Amino acid sequence: MTKMADFDLKDFLPYLLNQAAEASSVEFQGYYKSKYGMLRTEWRVVFHLGRYDHMTAKEICDRARIHKTKVSRAVAELEKKGLLIRRRVDKDRRHEDLVLTPYGREVFDDLYGAARDFDRKLVKDMTKEEQQLLRKCLARIADL
Amino acid sequence: MTKMADFDLKDFLPYLLNQAAEASSVEFQGYYKSKYGMLRTEWRVVFHLGRYDHMTAKEICDRARIHKTKVSRAVAELEKKGLLIRRRVDKDRRHEDLVLTPYGREVFDDLYGAARDFDRKLVKDMTKEEQQLLRKCLARIADL
DNA sequence: TCTTGATAGTTACATTTGCAACCAATAAAC
DNA sequence: GTTTATTGGTTGCAAATGTAACTATCAAGA
Numbered sequence: 001m002t003k004m005a006d007f008d009l010k011d012f013l014p015y016l017l018n019q020a021a022e023a024s025s026v027e028f029q030g031y032y033k034s035k036y037g038m039l040r041t042e043w044r045v046v047f048h049l050g051r052y053d054h055m056t057a058k059e060i061c062d063r064a065r066i067h068k069t070k071v072s073r074a075v076a077e078l079e080k081k082g083l084l085i086r087r088r089v090d091k092d093r094r095h096e097d098l099v100l101t102p103y104g105r106e107v108f109d110d111l112y113g114a115a116r117d118f119d120r121k122l123v124k125d126m127t128k129e130e131q132q133l134l135r136k137c138l139a140r141i142a143d144l
Numbered sequence: 145m146t147k148m149a150d151f152d153l154k155d156f157l158p159y160l161l162n163q164a165a166e167a168s169s170v171e172f173q174g175y176y177k178s179k180y181g182m183l184r185t186e187w188r189v190v191f192h193l194g195r196y197d198h199m200t201a202k203e204i205c206d207r208a209r210i211h212k213t214k215v216s217r218a219v220a221e222l223e224k225k226g227l228l229i230r231r232r233v234d235k236d237r238r239h240e241d242l243v244l245t246p247y248g249r250e251v252f253d254d255l256y257g258a259a260r261d262f263d264r265k266l267v268k269d270m271t272k273e274e275q276q277l278l279r280k281c282l283a284r285i286a287d288l
Numbered sequence: 289t290c291t292t293g294a295t296a297g298t299t300a301c302a303t304t305t306g307c308a309a310c311c312a313a314t315a316a317a318c
Numbered sequence: 319g320t321t322t323a324t325t326g327g328t329t330g331c332a333a334a335t336g337t338a339a340c341t342a343t344c345a346a347g348a
Contacts, residue, residue, distance in 0.1 A: 009191050009208065010288055012259055013266050014168040016279060019209065019286035021161035028158060039334080047153050058296060064153065065163065069336075072297060094296040094343050115156055122157050122285065130277060135160060137278045141266065142163035144154055183304080202326060213306075216328060238313050238326045291348080298341075305334070316323070 017141070028118050032111055037081070041066060041074040043111060046100070049084060050108030054099045056089075083107055161285070172262050176255055181225070185210060185218040187255060190244070193228060194252030198243045200233075227251055 083104035227248035
């Protein structure tokens, strides 16, 4: 055996974070997946468009830290499902401005509310201080 | 716009957790990937075998909460790379007892130490209380 | 103007994953 | 003792992901 036999996988922060992330996502994921057939990246894209009205794919990439191929595929999928449309930007035709359709906004409203409820449920038996500290630590680790 | 325009993706705990998990894993992942060509599940299996000497695949599944197909594939890969061997259990020939080879143990020792250093680095500018609380909250969310 | 280089986004391919069906060994039921 | 269920583990296939190469558009410099 090694010298530090006291260090377990459950003490390893990346492991803990992964398990917590996984556990915290499962339920909500089930919601948007079963109700709208959406993938996580699609939900994130919808979130950003709902929250910031219109954005280019690049802006979403930067803000949400998602790789551009993932965003590209999510956008294509969402377009196909009728949740968003692309608007040509005449000033620079490399960009595409993305906007939710009315249906896309409906979906956003539903998911936004659900996300909020879900978040509340996750922290419901933590104190305000614990919550704040948790979010602060996570943000620091994530370098947000 | 919706009523609660104050709730951003960065406030959504599952998102925060995912970003933090992702960020915290990248560096260490690079280490075992480039040095030993290992995948995350392989590292976790090696960890358990190094830590608990010998286990069956099922035990690893339960303890680390990894799906059996992932473990199965990781074990096959590790066997191929010469890090572990399977031992037949005569009492119940459905089980296979897994043990690290001497080389497997070398790898474990290296990674175990690296993991520990890495963990320390992650929490280096948190107070003891912050660390404890963080781990406690994560464990609770992960339901560990 | 003609190259050179960057930038936004897409596509192709290889690798990983998740799910369900599967096999083999044991245990339980009759 | 023979059928039936359960359990440990593997495999096959479809879906998801990462990487790198690609297209198209714009910008800068010679």
